[in-house]
Amino acid sequence: MAQTIGDLAVLVRSKNAGPFWLTFDIMFDSPDVYRRVRDAKVITREKIATIFRRKPDEIIVVDHDAALAIKVSFPRPHSSGSVQDSDVFGGQQYAPLLSLEV
């Protein structure tokens, strides 16, 4: 059975990057596993756009080799704490990433 991001990562989290952006960190503790996920292109702007129904051109994906981490950011649909926002800290938006297969 294919392994998932949830199986392989040591930390997957989401958080505000200021009141208008959401940012996701997918972190590993082994360079091999990190490189495997990075090189398999498991996390791309297109995939993130599909999962969260965003436009690919507003998504930032960065591979951070020294941190063994992949980072994803995009503008929040609603600013932090505004009337339509449901997650003031942005802390519970990462769950759909966990089932991505590597």
Added chain:
Amino acid sequence: MASFSLVSATGMLGSGYQPQSIDKAIALGAQMIGCDAGSTDSGPSNLATGKCHFSKAAVKRDVDTILTRAIAHKLPLVIGSAGSSGNDQGLDWLCGIVHELAREHGLHFRMAKIHSELSKETVLRHLRSGRTRPLAPFGPLTEQDVDEALHMVGMMGAEPIQAALDGEAQVVIGGRSSDTSIFAALPLMRGFKPGIVWHMAKILECGAAAVAVRLAPDSMMATLHEDSFDVFPMRDDYWCTPQSVASHTLYENADPFELVEPSGTLFTREAKYEAISDKAVRVSGSQFAPAKEYTIKVEGVRQRGYSTVILGGVRDPYILSQLDSWLEQLDKSIKIRIGHTVPGAKYEINTRVYGRNGVMGDLEPNKTVGGHEVMIMWDVIAATQELSHTIASSVGHLALHNPIPKWHGLITGLALPFSPGELARGPVWEFHLNHVLVPDTPTSLFPTEFEEV
């Protein structure tokens, strides 16, 4: 070049740290104590109300140790983003706590209080002279945005803090400050390279957040050298690793390799991280590129109205299996009913279904009900509390008895956990500015008062 050491008391003033961590840092040669007191993380309410995210007791306890140690050892103490938002009310509140502690301990020192609240006139003057720029994903600033603002603050860079230290203040209490400026101001005055200094400041601003395993908030120390800095925690059971320190540039930034400050941008892509002991990590290689134009980020909030919330649970499997049509039918009934009760009233109802997509809303890819019950929240926003209550009470009543085809007769399809069912939430706000100003000078927006405490 001599080295320079400094300590960050904790990630956010009021979140706590062990007092012995400050003593240890001083014993190890810390020449400055800094602490960030602010954040926009908890939403627009701090800036709107001027109230601190943490209690007075928590903040006073955190100020007590760093203030008494700083005075006893003649070290500068720099606190930025007073009272969470850094607006004038938050700044006065924190300065009040400093005064109270000074009286209780009989401390005397020179203090600088740096204001960051921006008047509408100031922002309009910059807007009208073409000195405002939007940040992604926003459009240009408008006069209406400024008009609607309840409070606005400018996020200061290192320069106002440096001016305060130049004015021989030992204790500097800043309004809204970039988290990093608090730690960068003094080392930059001492001539350390900006690339090294800003990267160090980015690691220190969150206290011990960059350790491998953080059990509770605590202090972090850094030592600057000519071409590198070392970072290490104070608690015996904490340690940094190259990965834990490298990872910290990820935290709360959209792009981990480019950190924008008022005076330029820190580039960390080429940074090297190496373990120099079982606790400490040495960082080198970051570059700082001065900005062509010095800019100050503005934060602002406006009021959206008053909110009344209704919470109700649904357990009936027949309602759950047709929740969308049940909610659509309810929406129609609400529109008709409100049209009769308060004709022409403007209102907004945000309906969230916990157990389906209450947490993620629009971002949720899986919009099916997975369990045997859901909690529905109706958040009713209107121009006054009374109007929002009027509408919410109708919403609650209609929801309670909203029928489904399966049952023939009047149903009660909602479990209300509270009596009364309407929860008055008071005024609600939103951040509505995401822009920078081009100031006359780096200090022009930040008037500073000096006083002998």
